[in-house]
Amino acid sequence: MLGLAKYIVSFSLIIFFINSSVASDRKFNLGQIATKEEITGWDIDVRPDGLGAPIGSGTALIGEEIYTEQCAACHGDFGEGADRWPALVGGEGSLASHDPEKTTGSYWPYASTIYDYIYRAMPYGVAQSLSYDETYEIVAYLLYMNDIIEEDFVLSNTNIGQIEMPNRDGFLLPDPRPDIINTQGNPCMKNCQVSTKIIGRARDIDVTPEDDNS
Amino acid sequence: MKKNNKNELSKLKNRNRRELLIGASSVGAVSLAPKNLLSQEANPENLPPNLPEWTQYLGDGVDVNPYGIPSEFEGHVIRRNVEWLTASAESSVNFTPLQDLEGIVTPNGLCFERHHGGVSVINPQDFRLMINGLVDREMIFTLDDLKRFPQTNKFYFLECAANGGMEWRGAQLNGCQYTFGMVHNVQYTGVKLSDILLETGLKDKAKWVLAEGSDSSGMTRSIPIEKILDDCIIAWAMNGEALRPEQGYPARLVVPGWEGNMWVKWIRRLEFGDKPYMTREETSKYTDLLASGKARMFTWVMDAxxxxxxxxxxxxxxxxxxxxxxxxxxxxxxxxxxxxxxxxxxxxxxxxxxxxxxxxxxxxxxxxxxxxxxxxxxxxxxxxxxxxxxxxxxxxxxxxxxxxxxxxxxxxxxxxxxxxxxxxxxxxx
Known part of the structure; x- marks a missing residue:
């Protein structure tokens, strides 16, 4: 009986080791190896250096027509934006003003991001319906409207990583916070020198939604 | 005989009361009931020494609401939005009613929503998490796979980086909900990403992770590998039940202490790379424009x-x-x-x-x-x-x-x- 128990234990150990060696250094043996096709279908991102950009190309000349069909209803014929939808063109020199206008031309630091975003999320409500070429064409048209490339410039997977965007150097790294280091955990508790005069009231601005239930 | 009559009377009263209740509740959905009609004024007939109306008759039986809902007198405790803030409800935000909550747990149905392409509807059988890029083994996990990993249960707040964003220039919105309500706090159940990476392996060159959602905005953010290995979770449950659809059902990324936009909902893919991906969200949005016209980038932590x-x-x-x-x-x-x-x-x-x-x-x-x-x-x-x-x-x-x-x-x-x-x-x- 004891011999049988020993036999079972050693048999179990053998099974255990067989399993571990099959799994190489996988710890839990969960999940499946992804196939190349599966990854290609989902791996759609494009990096600033152009890594991931699918083979394709387009010019602003052709892009204008697609833009008018697919984008202008929300973003305006000239990228000026309609209603509350974002403007895509203009805003140059406005970033330090009281009303900064952050468009693809004035603010976005990389052309790759425009491609990546349009391909994955636009047109709004019909995501991932544009072809690679159509996406390059629309991006080219936006870059052209923002005076970044010429109308006949052929934007493609080989040069999208080299487009120089006007606000490329407009971003600061790394995060400097905590940037308010006032009191090292011991703030003033009594007779603090602060102004307590009321200089504004939300009630007077009057943009709070009315609500019978609140 | 007398007793029977009394029973009949009692039954009749019960039925009348029941019809009254049903009639009342069918007049309007619970959340639409005006608060001042329902809860602000007491009915003197229910106060001592009188017998309150609910004491004498039977109330609802079990299963009237197989999934329970709040009292009809709490109909004012709802998420609210500010319509003029955004162009469409599918890419918009609403706010948690912090003023009506106690303790630290946000009830699931009151957690503020922020979507960029509406709420995806995903059959959990169709859920897949793909991990690719600089890993030893590019892999795909089902929801069942994820639930078989060692489990973690943690409370974390999630705050939108734009919480209070309307208040930079002055007091604008006259409410706690509208000025602070882009935050919620729930207990997440899920698997640590560091455990998933024990399965895929990680190449030395991997420094950044692109987290990608499967919603129609294809939400993407770059996250440094140190944070991923430190405390990030793939969560499938909140406050003891499956994630709500609007919070990323069936699974979302949890990035503790960091801005809510990075907590990618309806997660479908994590790509490991050697550089950040500079997605739309981390360049044109969620960057902090200073007076100089320069903008801070990768400002992830939510300060106290x-x-x-x-x-x-x-x-x-x-x-x-x-x-x-x-x-x-x-x-x-x-x-x-x-x-x-x-x-x-x-x-x-x-x-x-x-x-x-x-x-x-x-x-x-x-x-x-x-x-x-x-x-x-x-x-x-x-x-x-x-x-x-x-x-x-x-x-x-x-x-x-x-x-x-x-x-x-x-x-x-x-x-x-x-x-x-x-x-x-x-x-x-």
């Missing part, structure tokens, strides 16, 4: 913040005498160490009581009793976290960051209590 949830513009003071001031504090850098409260606009401060549990990167409840005798008060709260960071004034923030940042406004707010007990969001200076 607090808010008085009662009294507040939605919760006026209704009577003189003793009141319990209530509030919430949180920090993306760890635990809340202390919260101070001022009733005179920041001249003098008292330390409030913190209520357990005080957890790292979680909402923390504080209270402070106070007497109100009809005088004008300027209420403020100030959080201090375990790194000794002190919640700043808006003045301190503006001096360094200007007024165009939109994001990361963690400044002290002021609620003005007027002599009539009404409360307003005001700016001092």
């Amino acid at each position: 913040k607090s808010v008085i949830t009662s009294p507040c513009p939605e919760k006026p003071i209704l009577s003189k005498g003793l009141h319990q001031l209530r509030g919430l504090a949180w920090s993306g850098r760890g635990k809340i160490k202390r919260v101070d409260v001022s009733i005179d606009g920041g001249k003098n401060w008292k330390t409030a009581q913190l209520h357990s549990p005080v957890l790292s990167k979680s909402l923390t409840r504080f209270t402070l009793p106070f007497e109100w005798n009809g005088e004008e008060l300027k209420l403020q709260s100030r959080a201090i976290d375990e790194t000794n960071y002190v919640q700043p004034t808006i003045d301190e923030l503006q001096k360094i960051r200007g007024v165009n940042s939109i994001y990361h406004n963690n400044s002290i707010a002021t609620w003005l209590i007027s002599k009539n007990g009404k409360v307003d969001n005001v700016r001092l200076g």
